[in-house]
Amino acid sequence: MKYGHFDDKNREYVIENPKTPYPWINYLGNEDFFSLTSNTGGGYTFYKDAKFRRLTRYRYNNVPVDDGGKYFYIKDGNTVWSPGWKPVKTALDSYECRHGMSYTKFKSSKNGIQSEITQFIPLGFWGEIQKVSIKNTSSEIKKIKLFSFIEWCLWNADDDMKNFQRNFSTGEVEVEDAVIYHKTEFKERRNHYAFYSVNQEINGFDTDRESFVGLYNGFDNPDVVNDGKPKNTIAHGWSPIASHYIEMELQPGESRDYVFMLGYVEVDENDKWESKSVINKQPAKQMIEKYNNVEKVDAALEELRLYWDNLLGKISIDSGDEKLDRMVNIWNQYQCMVTFNMSRSASFFESGIGRGMGFRDSNQDLIGFVHQIPERARERIVDIASTQFEDGSCYHQYQPLTKKGNAAIGGDFNDDPLWLILSTSEYIKETGDFTLLDEMVPFDNDESRAKSHFEHLKASFYHVVNNLGPHQLPLIGRADWNDCLNLNCFSTNPNDSFQTTGNKKDGQAESLMIAGLFVTYGKEYIKLCQRIGNEKEAHEAQIHVDQMIKAVKTHGWDGDWYLRAYDYYGNKVGSNENEEGKIFIESQGWCSMAEIGKEEGMVENALDAVKEHLDCEYGIVLNSPAFSKYYIEYGEISTYPAGYKENGGIFCHNNPWIMIGETMIGRGDEAYDYYTKIAPSFLEDISELHKVEPYVYCQMIAGKEAIKPGEAKNSWLSGTASWNFYAITQYILGVKPDYDGLIINPCIPKKWDGFKMKRAFRGATYNIEVSNPDHVSKGIKELRVNGKLISGFIIPLLEKGKAYDVKVIMG
């Protein structure tokens, strides 16, 4: 069952039924200032850090779901309705929510009144704009009352939902003209405030929630709206809100436009006050003026559209399958930008106060983003590397506001450092910018301990070399990529975190996944050594890589697949010897991608085993059989009910590793089959089961052993986005940047006749047309650029600023 449709031309998903199986959301903002917006007007806004600088309040896991947001109430006679359906939930004559690229539009109507709302954040702006248009489509004069509504968060979103004995006494606002200012704590340590404005005169306002809503009412029937008149309240403590009240009389056919703005202002410490206790409003007024009419707003919207034209124009395909095209051309790339911005901090499943930017996460997010805005990718790589220590270890997370490592979480996730080689090598391949390797980058955010970025990569590489276990395999530390496989840190205390409880000092657990990762990015590290002329180091590193390959073949092969790990006690994890958890996906993915034992058939065997044991209708599960009881020595993984999350769920992030592995042995049908199983656009028709958005990837789909296989959770913020984009574009479609040029080496389903891709690369544009007359999965018979035959798979670097026709014949 569908709840809407894709409008590919406008790059929108159009929701036609507000009662989606779960709130379907969108993100506004691309740099410092962000909003989350659901298809019924729910969500919230923050500046940079969803924990420490939350502008508006939001209640997670509420009843009704997603109650609270940025709302409008239209009172037309005795009928009250909301353009987003919620909160009032009056049945609408028409409803449409369009989630587009960094904007969301609502178009709805009731009793001859039509409303259109467009929400977005102009580029480089610290404010959300809501363009509101109200039109009388009836043949009678209409007297309409419009109420806006937002609820302020008292900045720190964590404290805001705990510390009521303080927070109910601190709220402060000012109102001047049509602008409501939220200035809680501005008096003291904050140099910032927020405001909510409208570009026209208002007929009243409210800033005190209880006065507006009524103590015992819900957002669905506020007192003031019911009464049809504002109370002009000034909040002192309790819960400050901002609500404008506007009266309008509309002739038949007449419409009115309004520009609302939810803005954020920082002022200089010496410039905070206009007069005693009156805040300096000049910066806010300048912001308001910037978009004080519809023309200016529309220009900003157009600018935003062009911005996305440019970003999405860098890679686009025409495959003949609209579901694939819309993933690659629009939604997957869009999601990559969102994960780049948000890491795992704020979604409708991530509360914005639990996690900062992840070292591992953010490095991986880059591989789906680097082609869009390489400059920001480089900046991010440096931010991440700056939280590393000299021995290569690093903080697992850092806070976006301070860019400092999060000491409460700590480090010792031994895969973390290697991902820095991934992001760096992908950045250089995309851009050719080797200067990054020379940039001086601090350790532990201490400028005095800065060394070249190359030294960070070296530290990352040797962090593995220097932390090998009894089988010469990498020590896992607290956990590797699978945060829930906590082989060296486990505790019987239910109040201990699985992941931050002390790492056992004598922990000897080893990870085959890190081994595969090490071989894969060890090879990249060697290439980089060679590129900068450090042959000695390249030679040295090669020895370590070879030793690791040998160790995996000797101690990491279980007969039909790669082991997953050795646990704290030296027992095998992910072996046929085990009763449950006999096989895991991660080591099959990474050792296949590393091509360890490929010649001996290990890769093919392992991938066959994945097909046999892990594949199911909805994707590839993480492990099988799922754990039916608790194994303390495995940590968090077996705490999940079988079939969910890391315990036998389809943890989508790792599925592309298998897709890529399949392309290593030329199996395009298998690779693409796995791709379509979890790609959201292919799941649109089962939205009632899939539950979350059909336009973005989710972290997890319930696996074959779950109670409800196919039900998805945790949409939006997942490494799934970048890895799937990477797998489909660079390994299945096979267009892959490399240091010296663009590799063309598709691995596609045999039945395909070919496909087209437009690819910007190093300043040139490649119009690639792949044909597959022999219906093979892999192999190129002929590669021509502007008609000229090229031998091999790689198009060398060509002159910038030009477009090239690339014709590829597979066979």
Next chain:
Amino acid sequence: MKYGHFDDKNREYVIENPKTPYPWINYLGNEDFFSLTSNTGGGYTFYKDAKFRRLTRYRYNNVPVDDGGKYFYIKDGNTVWSPGWKPVKTALDSYECRHGMSYTKFKSSKNGIQSEITQFIPLGFWGEIQKVSIKNTSSEIKKIKLFSFIEWCLWNADDDMKNFQRNFSTGEVEVEDAVIYHKTEFKERRNHYAFYSVNQEINGFDTDRESFVGLYNGFDNPDVVNDGKPKNTIAHGWSPIASHYIEMELQPGESRDYVFMLGYVEVDENDKWESKSVINKQPAKQMIEKYNNVEKVDAALEELRLYWDNLLGKISIDSGDEKLDRMVNIWNQYQCMVTFNMSRSASFFESGIGRGMGFRDSNQDLIGFVHQIPERARERIVDIASTQFEDGSCYHQYQPLTKKGNAAIGGDFNDDPLWLILSTSEYIKETGDFTLLDEMVPFDNDESRAKSHFEHLKASFYHVVNNLGPHQLPLIGRADWNDCLNLNCFSTNPNDSFQTTGNKKDGQAESLMIAGLFVTYGKEYIKLCQRIGNEKEAHEAQIHVDQMIKAVKTHGWDGDWYLRAYDYYGNKVGSNENEEGKIFIESQGWCSMAEIGKEEGMVENALDAVKEHLDCEYGIVLNSPAFSKYYIEYGEISTYPAGYKENGGIFCHNNPWIMIGETMIGRGDEAYDYYTKIAPSFLEDISELHKVEPYVYCQMIAGKEAIKPGEAKNSWLSGTASWNFYAITQYILGVKPDYDGLIINPCIPKKWDGFKMKRAFRGATYNIEVSNPDHVSKGIKELRVNGKLISGFIIPLLEKGKAYDVKVIMG
């Protein structure tokens, strides 16, 4: 305006209008297992620790307020209503909520159906009972459908409201017969589960919230109730709930009784499972059987009533003023028990996850509780003292589940240690049990570092002596009792806690409040030294006390009142020299209670200054003038808007210090005037302004400089309860336990003719009748015990087990 009335005979407050100005709540449970219950059925349940062992979910600061709780839905034809009015909010034909001593009753009716619900927790039991009676008072046969509803919290209340990417995948339940078991995480590290049962066969159930409520519905109109039939769902992840469904057909006049139970079970690690994945239900079944019919329940209720008869029977008065009598005889004592149990952890303003047990708070809470159950008081004193360090310093808080100090908060609140002398001396005065001084009590919870409890008191005393500042006054540390006067720890970072940000190493700020506290409890310490025959130490201590008195007189007197402090820079705080915050209440209270400079008139001057500068219609404000801007060197205090909280609010906790101070100079009219200004029963008629419960004290009433003077916040969990009880009974009514007997020394309003008090003390009962023929405030002409004249103010210890008539004539 009133929303109900006091029923003193039944010791109940009877709410007649469900729409109170804020939820008015009650506490069930007296030892390990607790519930908070509002007058409309909102609230939650926990075992021991409201953060780590939360049984049911609750949403603070919700819209509508207090949405979510333990609900019943009655479906009678097409009418759905709730006995507590909420969540359905159908207008009722009658409604009554009776908050009593550890129980709450709802009696309401609609369309000829009458419901009665009694909620309580039997003594020593880990389960809440809900006795439900449904009666057909109409003349027709009624077919009624009854749905129960609770929502499970996934144990850790903090994680439960943040970590959705995990928590939406972990929920697990079992259903057997009429019992719904919540077993999330039982599989792994938890050895406990919860259950919700009813003592009769059910016609169905639900355990999945979305299925029961509907994604877009509120608690006010759940799908299942609307449809009139359950879905018999088993929750897997998302949000597990428990709802029973019961059909009944009632003849005219017929009624049915049901016993619901919300229980908590701990099982032995080796005894967790009945069979694979099926939990061991035997302990739950035993609990259920214990109260499986109305007779057993009524017996438990009667037992609870007798328990409170006994507790409240120890002190009771007949003053001729029912408002005063109900405070002293019922509600203030009841609140003292609640604060003893909860400290500052769980109320409708304290979210249960912010704070553990406070060192300072819990010591003070004891002075209103020690006469009720001295054994528990002693146990608590030892728990508190065990978190102290050898140098007398201590953790500011500890967690009730572990009894370990809270390292995240730390220590350095330099008043903390002294309160241990208060609680210990009050305990010994009440009980005569000097053996406490010899008990071996650990330092820092380390048994190997245990010393006698007396050594803890000594360490407390010398912690002040060893931490004197430039004026020989006590260094304040991070703060003293006024947590918000952070004179040595302040930061410009708005994300730093005011109270836990690093204490400045060279901090020289000094506190006059600690000085007064030191003199007061230094004198007690000296008495204890003498009692145990340590004259040398008594002499030594006296020197330090005398020096402190001298230091206060020399450096702590501002001319008309006591200074409050010296700040980090050595500047005066609370001086006429200051522009704002010229005078503070705390030092006036404590230096008066310590009688420092009494002979020179300082006490009288200071109390006159309080009257002039701090008193207002609704009580005594903390400081004046309130701060209108931020003074970073004062810390949190000036962050509050003027008139609220510690910045010019009526912080009720400290008002009794002034009352006691007034009794020191014999001004009974002033003392009692202050008493009645903040005593909730005296404020019942202005409930619409006062907002919070008229039967318990609150932490804060908005002061004279506030926008809404008289509006109260933060009810229930405040040291206000114990201090007011202490002030009224021991200083105003003047019946005060002492080491050698019972002191009788009232200080009352002159117009009083006298009063009666029944007082249990050291095993005897004293029926005291005070008459005041000369209409004085203070002074005793004659004191007779069983007719026998006693000289002085103190009745010596008399034979236990007997009752004594005490006649007192003032004059």
